[in-house]
Amino acid sequence: MSWLKVLTKTLTVAALGVVLIEISEQGQIKGKADVIKGNIIEIEQQKIQLYGIDAPELEQLCYVKGKPWQCGLTAKQKLAQKIAEKSLTCLIREQEKDLIPLAECFVGKQNLNAWLVEQGWAIADRQHSRSFISHEILAQRNHKGIYQSEFLKPSLWREINSPELTLNSDEPILNH
Numbered sequence: 001m002s003w004l005k006v007l008t009k010t011l012t013v014a015a016l017g018v019v020l021i022e023i024s025e026q027g028q029i030k031g032k033a034d035v036i037k038g039n040i041i042e043i044e045q046q047k048i049q050l051y052g053i054d055a056p057e058l059e060q061l062c063y064v065k066g067k068p069w070q071c072g073l074t075a076k077q078k079l080a081q082k083i084a085e086k087s088l089t090c091l092i093r094e095q096e097k098d099l100i101p102l103a104e105c106f107v108g109k110q111n112l113n114a115w116l117v118e119q120g121w122a123i124a125d126r127q128h129s130r131s132f133i134s135h136e137i138l139a140q141r142n143h144k145g146i147y148q149s150e151f152l153k154p155s156l157w158r159e160i161n162s163p164e165l166t167l168n169s170d171e172p173i174l175n176h
Helices: 003-026 071-083 112-118 133-141 154-160
Strands: 028-037 040-043 046-050 062-064 067-069 087-094 102-107
Touching: 028 046, 028 071, 040 087, 046 112, 071 112, 102 112, 112 133
Parallel strands: 046 102
Antiparallel strands: 028 040, 028 087, 040 046, 062 067, 087 102
16 A cells, blocks of 8 residues: 555544544533523533523522522522532533523533432423433422422513513403
8 A cells, every 4th residue: 555545544534533523522511610590500601501400590589488588599509519619511402503502511420400400409391301300309309499498480480570571551460
């Protein structure tokens, strides 16, 4: 075999290897994260929403025996404590153009999405995944996190508190 054929095959194999590495790493984001809220983090200026879960909003209150507590802020703080200065590996599960990617994130081998739900700092988001329902049931049974209180599902809380939600002034607020 001539040196030209050997060189061509070597370059082809090397190029193929580079393409395979780019494809396998394309679906991952790694690094130390800053916590934005209970289910959104940021790694290297890339926001990431944790896939299959939904956490209370920062302003959201939950109620224990009628007394409010900042469950959304607490969820953020618990996640920040869990990942403090640790490197994460996030596997992109869904990526839509111009939207924050949805990912499962890990500290070592521990799935953060599952941990948040099992500790009661997030609920299973059944619209995107059924993977975390069993973790939610454990949190409910053990009265962990938000399950020690009365709360609105985060999606319902967002809907009610949306700035776009306005009352029609012609309609009565209360029906008698």
